[in-house]
Amino acid sequence: MKKVLLVLSVLMILLTGIAQAQDTVQLVIESWRNDDLTIWEDTILPAFEAQYPNIDVVFSPSAPTEYNAALNAKLEGGTAGDLITCRPFDLSLGLFQSGYLASLNDLPGMENFGDVAKSAWITDDGSDVFCVPMASVIHGFIYNADIFAELGLEEPTTVSEFYAVLDAIKENGQYTPIVMGTNDQWEAATMGYQNIGPNYWKGEEGRLGLIDGTAKYNEGGFLQAFEALAAWQPYLGDGYQAQTYADSQNAFSLGLGAIYPAGSWDISVFRANADFELGAFRPPVPDGQADCYISDHTDIAMGMNAGTENPEAARTFLEWMTTPEFANLYSNALPGFFSLSNAEIQLDDPVAAEFVGWRSECASTIRSAYQILSRGEPNNENDLWAASAAVLNQSMTPQEAADMVQNGLEQWYEPQMGS
Amino acid sequence: MPSSRKPFPIHIVVFLAPAVIIYTLFMIYPLLDSLRLSLNTVDPATGNEVYAGLQNYQRLFTDALWQPRILGALRNNFVFFAIHMLVQNPLALILATLLSSRFIRGRTVYRTLIFTPSVLSIVLIAFIWRLILSPIFGKALFAPLGITLPPLLGEPATALPTLGLVSVWQWVGVPMMLFLAALIGIPDELIEAARVDGATGWGVFWRIKLPLILPTVGIVGVLTFVGNFNAFDLIYTSQTALANPAFSTDLLGTLFYRTFFGFQLQLGSPTMGATVAGVMFMIILIGVMIYMFTWQRRLLRNTVEL
Numbered sequence: 093m094k095k096v097l098l099v100l101s102v103l104m105i106l107l108t109g110i111a112q113a114q115d116t117v118q119l120v121i122e123s124w125r126n127d128d129l130t131i132w133e134d135t136i137l138p139a140f141e142a143q144y145p146n147i148d149v150v151f152s153p154s155a156p157t158e159y160n161a162a163l164n165a166k167l168e169g170g171t172a173g174d175l176i177t178c179r180p181f182d183l184s185l186g187l188f189q190s191g192y193l194a195s196l197n198d199l200p201g202m203e204n205f206g207d208v209a210k211s212a213w214i215t216d217d218g219s220d221v222f223c224v225p226m227a228s229v230i231h232g233f234i235y236n237a238d239i240f241a242e243l244g245l246e247e248p249t250t251v252s253e254f255y256a257v258l259d260a261i262k263e264n265g266q267y268t269p270i271v272m273g274t275n276d277q278w279e280a281a282t283m284g285y286q287n288i289g290p291n292y293w294k295g296e297e298g299r300l301g302l303i304d305g306t307a308k309y310n311e312g313g314f315l316q317a318f319e320a321l322a323a324w325q326p327y328l329g330d331g332y333q334a335q336t337y338a339d340s341q342n343a344f345s346l347g348l349g350a351i352y353p354a355g356s357w358d359i360s361v362f363r364a365n366a367d368f369e370l371g372a373f374r375p376p377v378p379d380g381q382a383d384c385y386i387s388d389h390t391d392i393a394m395g396m397n398a399g400t401e402n403p404e405a406a407r408t409f410l411e412w413m414t415t416p417e418f419a420n421l422y423s424n425a426l427p428g429f430f431s432l433s434n435a436e437i438q439l440d441d442p443v444a445a446e447f448v449g450w451r452s453e454c455a456s457t458i459r460s461a462y463q464i465l466s467r468g469e470p471n472n473e474n475d476l477w478a479a480s481a482a483v484l485n486q487s488m489t490p491q492e493a494a495d496m497v498q499n500g501l502e503q504w505y506e507p508q509m510g511s
Numbered sequence: 512m513p514s515s516r517k518p519f520p521i522h523i524v525v526f527l528a529p530a531v532i533i534y535t536l537f538m539i540y541p542l543l544d545s546l547r548l549s550l551n552t553v554d555p556a557t558g559n560e561v562y563a564g565l566q567n568y569q570r571l572f573t574d575a576l577w578q579p580r581i582l583g584a585l586r587n588n589f590v591f592f593a594i595h596m597l598v599q600n601p602l603a604l605i606l607a608t609l610l611s612s613r614f615i616r617g618r619t620v621y622r623t624l625i626f627t628p629s630v631l632s633i634v635l636i637a638f639i640w641r642l643i644l645s646p647i648f649g650k651a652l653f654a655p656l657g658i659t660l661p662p663l664l665g666e667p668a669t670a671l672p673t674l675g676l677v678s679v680w681q682w683v684g685v686p687m688m689l690f691l692a693a694l695i696g697i698p699d700e701l702i703e704a705a706r707v708d709g710a711t712g713w714g715v716f717w718r719i720k721l722p723l724i725l726p727t728v729g730i731v732g733v734l735t736f737v738g739n740f741n742a743f744d745l746i747y748t749s750q751t752a753l754a755n756p757a758f759s760t761d762l763l764g765t766l767f768y769r770t771f772f773g774f775q776l777q778l779g780s781p782t783m784g785a786t787v788a789g790v791m792f793m794i795i796l797i798g799v800m801i802y803m804f805t806w807q808r809r810l811l812r813n814t815v816e817l
Contacts, residue, residue: 332662
C-alpha cells in the first residue's frame with residue numbers, strides 16, 4: 093500500500109512538473125453553483141481543455157447564500173477569480189458599474205444570443221453587454237405519472253381542467269394534490285405566483301407595464317394571479333405553513349404528492365431521487381384564453397473580471413461558451429438549465445425537452461420583479477415573497493397582498509408614484 | 512529623602528499585555544469601528560462614506576419601512592428572553608436542586624443527559640427539531656400517539672415560543688451546572704444547623720440555599736440576557752435569515768444579518784447594519800449596567816456586612 097502511494101505521489105509530482113513546463117495559463121471560475129462542481133470538472137472543463145491544452149480552468153464555487161457577499165469582498169480585495177458567474181440584472185450591473193466586470197461588446201460569438209437572452213446582463217441604455225448568457229430556468233408543473241395513471245387523470249391545459257384534476261386527487265384522499273409549502277416564502281412566490289402569473293398578466297406586456305408605470309400589482313392580471321394562487325390553499329398538504337422547499341422536494345420524491353409546482357432545475361433532483369415516472373405540464377391558461385405565457389427566466393451567465401491577469405485566456409474561454417458545442421454540453425449535463433443560445437439543441441431528458449418545448453408554443457417572459465424593480469427599498473421581489481406566502485397562509489386576502497406590494501413599489505419607484 | 516522606591520512593576524505589564532493586546536485588537540477596536548460606521552452613510556453619488564451623525568438611528572426608529580422591523584425584532588427579543596428567564600432558569604434551578612440531593616440515584620447519568628444538548632451543533636439541533644415538528648415527517652412520531660401536530664414552526668403565533676423552548680431544551684444544562692456547583696459549595700454545617708433548628712426541606716431551600724446562591728442567580732440572569740440579545744444561529748438555521756413566518760421569529764441578530772449582508776436580491780448596507788449592531792450593543796450595555804449597579808452592588812454590600 094505504501095509503495096502504491098509512493099508511486100502515485102511521484103507520478104503526481106512528475107505530472108505537475110510537466111504541466112508547468114508547458115507554460116499553461118490558469119483560469120479560476122467564481123460561481124454559486126456548488127451543486128454543479130462535478131459536472132464542470134468531469135464534463136464541461138475537460139471538453140474545453142481538450143481543445144485548448146494550454147489553458148487550465150478551475151471551477152471554484154462558494155455556497156449560494158454567501159456568493160454575493162464573498163464575491164464582493166474578493167473583488168474589492170483583488171483576489172477574485174478570472175471568470176465571474178453573473179447573477180441576473182442589478183447585482184451584476186452593479187459590479188459592471190463599479191468597474192469589476194469587463195465589457196464584452198466585441199466578443200466574437202455574442203451574435204449567437206438574442207436580445208431577451210442578453211437583457212439580464214446589459215446596461216439600461218443597452219450600450220454595454222458584460223456577461224455571456226448561459227442558461228434560463230422555466231416554470232411549470234411536474235407530476236407523478238404513476239399517480240395520474242392510477243387515478244385516470246390527464247394533463248390539464250386550462251384552469252378549470254387544472255382544478256378538476258386537483259379535486260379528483262383530493263377526493264381520492266391518498267395523495268397531497270399540490271406539494272408546496274410557504275415556510276421559505278420564495279417557494280410560494282417563485283413556484284406559485286411567478287409560475288402561473290404570466291398567463292394572467294400577459295407575459296412581457298404586463299411586466300414592462302410595471303416598469304413604465306402603466307400596470308399595477310393591485311389591479312388586472314397581477315391581482316388575478318394572487319387570486320388564482322389563493323385558490324390553491326385547500327389543495328396543499330397538512331401543515332404546509334411549516335413545509336420548507338427541501339421538505340417539498342422530499343415529499344414529492346417519496347411519492348406522497350401528485351403535482352409539484354416546479355422550476356426546471358428540479359428535474360435533475362427528481363431524476364436522482366424519484367423512482368416513478370415523471371411528467372410535466374405547463375401553467376394552465378384561464379378558460380377561453382388562446383395565448384399562453386411562460387416564465388423563462390434568464391438566470392445565469394459568465395463574465396470576465398476586469399482585473400484579470402489573463403484577459404486573453406479568459407476571452408478564449410468566454411468565446412468557447414458562445415458556441416453551440418457548449419450550449420449542447422451544458423444543457424444536457426444539467427437538465428433544467430436551458431441554454432440561451434440561438435443554436436439548435438438536442439435534449440436527451442424527455443421532461444426537460446417538454447419544458448423547453450413550451451418556448452415554441454408560448455410567449456416567454458422573465459420574473460416580474462427582477463429587472464429594475466428590485467433596486468429600491470422595500471425590495472419588490474422580497475415583498476412578493478411575503479405577499480405570496482401570506483395569501484396562501486390566509487393572513488392576507490389577495491387584494492390586501494396586492495395592495496401591500498404595490499404600495500411598497502410606490503414608495504420609491506418614480507413611474508409608479510402618485511398615480 | 513528619597514525612600515527606597517519600589518521599582519516599576521514590569522511583570523504586571525508583561526502578564527497583562529497578551530490579553531490586553533488581543534482583546535483590544537479583536538474586540539474593542541472592531542466594536543468601536545462598528546459604532547463609528549453606524550454614524551456614517553454612503554453617499555449614493557460618489558459611493559464614499561460620509562459622516563451622518565445619528566441619522567441612521569433616526570431612520571431605523573422612524574422610517575416607515577424600518578420601524579416595524581426594528582420594533583418587531585425588539586419585541587420578539589424580549590419575548591425570547593422572557594421565555595428563557597421564566598422557563599429555562601427556574602427549570603435549571605429545580606433540576607440542580609434535585610441533582611444535588613443525596614437521595615437520588617444515577618445523578619451523574621441525569622446530569623450528563625441534560626447537559627448533552629448544549630454541546631451539540633446548533634445546526635444539528637435545528638435540523639432535528641425541524642424534522643420532529645415537520646408536518647410531513649413528524650407524523651411518524653406523533654400519529655401512533657393519536658396526536659396531529661399543528662404546524663408549530665409555520666404559524667406566526669407559535670413559531671417564536673416553539674423555538675424559544677427548543678433553545679431552552681438545548682441550553683438548560685448550562686445554568687443547571689452553574690447552580691449545581693453553587694449548591695454543592697454550600698457548607699453542610701449550615702444545612703445541618705438549620706435542620707437541628709427544625710427547618711423543613713422547603714425552609715432550608717428558601718432560607719438557606721437560595722440566599723447563598725443568589726450571586727449565581729444574578730450571573731445566570733445576566734448571561735441569559737447577553738446570550739439572548741445576541742441570539743441568531745438557531746433562528747437562522749431553522750427559519751432562515753427571513754425569520755419566517757412573516758418575520759414573527761425575527762430577532763435583532765437576524766435583522767442585523769439581513770441588513771448588513773443583504774438577502775437574495777436585497778443588497779446589504781454596512782452602515783445600516785452597523786446601526787442595528789449599535790442598538791444591540793446599547794441594549795446589552797444598559798442591561799449589564801443595571802445588573803452591575805443594582806444586583807452586584809447589593810451583593811457586595813451584603814458580603815461586607817457579613
